[in-house]
Amino acid sequence: MxxxxxxxxxxxxxxxxxxxxxxxxxxxxxxxxxxxxxxxxxxxxxxxxxxxxxxxxYDEVPVVVVPKGHVLTAADELTCADLADESCLLPLDDVLGWDARPGTQLSHRPETTADAVELVAAGLGVLVVPMSLARLHHRRDLTFRPLVDGPAAxxxxxxxxxxxxxxxxxxxxxxGRKAGSSRGTREPVAKRSAKEKAAARRERLEAAGKVPPRKPKGAGEPGARRRRGGR
Known part of the structure; x- marks a missing residue:
């Protein structure tokens, strides 16, 4: 992003x-x-x-990081109930702030998420983190599954x-402001009036030959003009 x-x-x-x-x-x-x-x-x-x-x-999806071949990988998605019998790691730099964690929290708290991932790879427990952190610390011997009822991050x-x-x-x-937004550029793009838009559209149609060109103002047929009071 x-x-x-x-x-x-x-x-x-x-x-x-x-x-x-x-x-x-x-x-x-x-x-x-x-x-x-x-x-x-x-x-x-x-x-x-x-x-x-x-x-x-935006909100990130929480995922459960587990070793490849772990029993939890049999499902495409997990719930908190699926972690009831698991030992769960909680690093000191945890970013979920989750009080009601499922499973059994290990007394040892690794200093960082990277350290916790190493312990998951050693088979000492599972780890719940936002998906971006699971991808950041990706290892070939680990995988993860979305935790559908876990806390959004x-x-x-x-x-x-x-x-x-x-x-x-x-x-x-x-x-998501557009480039023409008055707060998105140094010089705001001036909005055209309805009359200016109509004139520009007419010019495009004339250039394409779809409408006849307009006569200049004041132009008329030669000799068609009559003076008042004349014969």
Missing amino acids: PAKWVRTFAERRPGVDVELVDCAAAEAAALVRSGTVDAALGRPGVNAEPDLALIRL PVGLWWSEPTSELVDEFIGVLR
Whole structure:
């Protein structure tokens, strides 16, 4: 998703570079506050940041990461009830903020999601994470299944007010503003009146030969004009 937004922004503002900075979810808001970045993708479902502006962009599907060949891979989708007999890993950088977790939570909490994935590969338990994190830490010996009744993982964009012109335009891209929007370009595109639109349409039809060209104003047949009071 970030790459898609950057491409759209680049089309509207050629010559302006956008640098994508990798960071942990827990660090995103702090980077915005410090001015290190202009805006940051974060997870508002876990970290409330009342001093920052926020757009909620989309919700991620939670998935269960398991070893290939695990009994849970027999189903295309899983429910919390399917995890009742499983040992579940909960890393310290968990982003779901899920209180009522199914299964048995292991007492050992790995420091990062990457560490938890390593433990899943070792057969020590299963892991519930947003789909993007399962893909980020993909391994050939692991797979995942959607957890249909698990908690959605919202993703949003944080920034500080007031914004610069460029940041505001980038936010407009994420909001879906069109390029001609008054908030999406430096110079708003003036709207044409109904009369101007009709005249432009007439010109197109004349150019295509679909209607006869109009006579210039004041033009008439030679000698057809009569003076008042004349003979």
